[in-house]
Amino acid sequence: MKKSYLWAGQIIVLAAAHAHAQSSVTLYGVIDTGINYTNSAQTGRNPDGSLNSGSQINMTDGATRSYGSRWGLRGSENLGGGLSAIFTLENGYNIANGALGQGGAMFGRQAYVGLNSDMLGVVTIGRQYDTQADFVSNYSVFSVAALSGTTPGDVDGLGHTRRVNNAIKYVSPTYRGFTFGGMYSPGGKAGDFTGNQIWALGASYEFRGFSAGAGYINARDPNLSSFGDNPNSGGAGTNNMGSVGSLTSAQSNPIYAGYASARTFEIYSAGASYKFGKAALAASFSHTSFGNLGDLDAGPNPFDYSGTAIFNTATATVSCFATPTLQLGGGYTYTHGGGAGGNGSASYHQGIFSVQYFLSKRTEVYFYGVYQLASGTDSLGQPAVANIDLMTPSSTNHQFVGRVGIVQRF
Template identity: 45%
Template sequence: MKKLVIFLGVSPFLAVAANAQSSVTLYGIVTGNVTYSNNVQTAATANGGRPKGGAQIAQFDSGTSGLASSRWGLKGTEDLGGGLKAIFQLENGFSVNNGAIGQGGTEFGRHAWVGFNANRYGTLTLGRQGDTSVEFVSALIYGWYWGNLAIHPADYDNLNFTHRINNSIKYLSDSFNGFRFGGLYSLGGVAGNVTQNQFWSTGVSYTGGSFAIAASIINARNPNTSLYGTNANASATGNNLGSAGSATTPESNPIIAGFASAHTQQTVSVASTYTAGGAIFGVAYSSTQFRGLGSNGPLNTFNYSGSTTLSTVGASLRYQATPFLRLGASFDYTEGGSVGSKDGAKYEQVNLGAGYSLSKATELYVTGAYQHASGTDSLGRPAVAAIGYLTPSTTDKQVAVSAGVKHLF
């Protein structure tokens, strides 16, 4: 009886001690902005001519075209002793203008993973998460001011984290004298074919003083499913890369939509930055190959075969003008996507951005982009400008400006 009384007396303190070893953090970003574009399509044409439309548009969105998309999430950690911790992250994307769930209606579409951190031995996680190009390269390219208007055309290299990887196992090392490395593998889950729909990536980075550099390789088998088809509303048999549009709907991702039948997509990316005072200078390069076009017959609308490559080279300057004001500019040049005798498309884009901090949590911002296109796109049509996630233009030029407020919690 005495032992029972003692146990009951100290058990609340034991519970407090146990709870002190674990924590859960609620966090998020709420962004609202107005975006203006000088030219958007209203419908596509079937004869290879210019699409219909061309109207100006101003619209309110939830950061899709702004500095950052709205989200909320939970991060948790539990100390297991001996330097080992259990960790997890759940993150939901949403629209602040109508409350809709992002990532195609996937509840925790941005992150959903659990794993372990072992201090100097690194981190192992399992679930829905970003590939190594997002972990190592993206931060050096987009930084703190770019916004979603500045992504590479159609985000074909996934450096803006448009697509998450399902069913994945990821390892990230701790930093060793400035060096970090990691890898990810996603199981395809197809009976009798281990490599069908599989995805793997690997990356490395180095940071030393004012200099930083990172590189990554990602490889997706049947990318229409393993990379572009990972959201809840993705088509099981249709084209998840984009659309040629119709007499009543505009094109979607004409830069890559025609390559949905590829057997494999492989992307190599590298970026580097140098910091001098309040300025950060950056350069970047990415190259994506769509290999084995025509492997998925039903999606090979244009009877493509062989392979095609898209590559982007870019340069940027970011500047902290005052403790409250930051500015940035970048230029990207993309070319490729040629199939057969036709020259592929070329895209030249200039990006500008500025942010003014009202507090540690609240910032006003404005971003802008201009893109010029030429050549023939993946749909076999004269290339049209297509900035960020906006509806493509009817011509080879498009201008977009986004202004809004971002609040962290």
């Protein structure tokens, strides 16, 4: 009898161990905070329309790479035959005050479920990044050099600041270094099949130290579908892309805030990198367009724009490990925007430098500096002001931001 109990106990233990091996749930997260110095940040405007500003010292949440404070749950269950069920729930929050990120969404960074097949690839459904994040972002200044300093307002989306709701995404297995994927988000608009829809394609190739990728995204009614994807977003009467500011508030994303009435939003992007030893070089190019301006069902049009506004961006980045624990990075970004309806154009030059020191595999301290110089006329019909991503715009055509911070991963 005792032997029977012993054998039964061993079987239960083995079965439990087998079940545990077949499924897993991982708790993970990042805490990223730092102190910023900005030489010029808008505070509002005067009755005559001129902008006010002042220097600023403040603490803000994560601004390095695709970090930003978060915690998440990632799970997988082995279904047999090389097939697994997977899910990710990822919450963004502000370490400075504990507030929810992404407009107050509980799992605003990512929330999806899907199937992963060794033979066929991965299909996921829910709120997730578009295919540019999978195939092109790694070649942008934002990711390669671990810097905050994407294009102004992250106009080409390579800075991971926007997600796609209700998205169905497919990513293939890697075939001899080649991977491809696509994504579709139905708009759900009654009587208008294409209204608010988003679709995207992407592909990448890797061989030894060389890699390259390309992507395309098409969003209808971007003020609602792409920029209006958070709980605090408004309807067609609200500008979810930015603001013109007021006597007591700063502008937001003046580079494209005037284009909320766009019917279509397209991004073509491509990039490449080469790693040699402890260093890496990368470059990227993107073409962004806000088309068919003047559609009031998509968003407000206070400047009566029509036609198409375009932005072309080129970036170059270098990063290297000076020592096993010290990484240096630098980059240059040039963005040129063609104004809509003959309203002029604007250009943005931006230089970036960063230093990261790794105290361990999970903890680092860092410094970065970003300088931007703008010229021409921006989407608000004013002399273009500097508009460093994630920061309050300047009241002038130039702006410098310096940041010291710490990142801890778990």
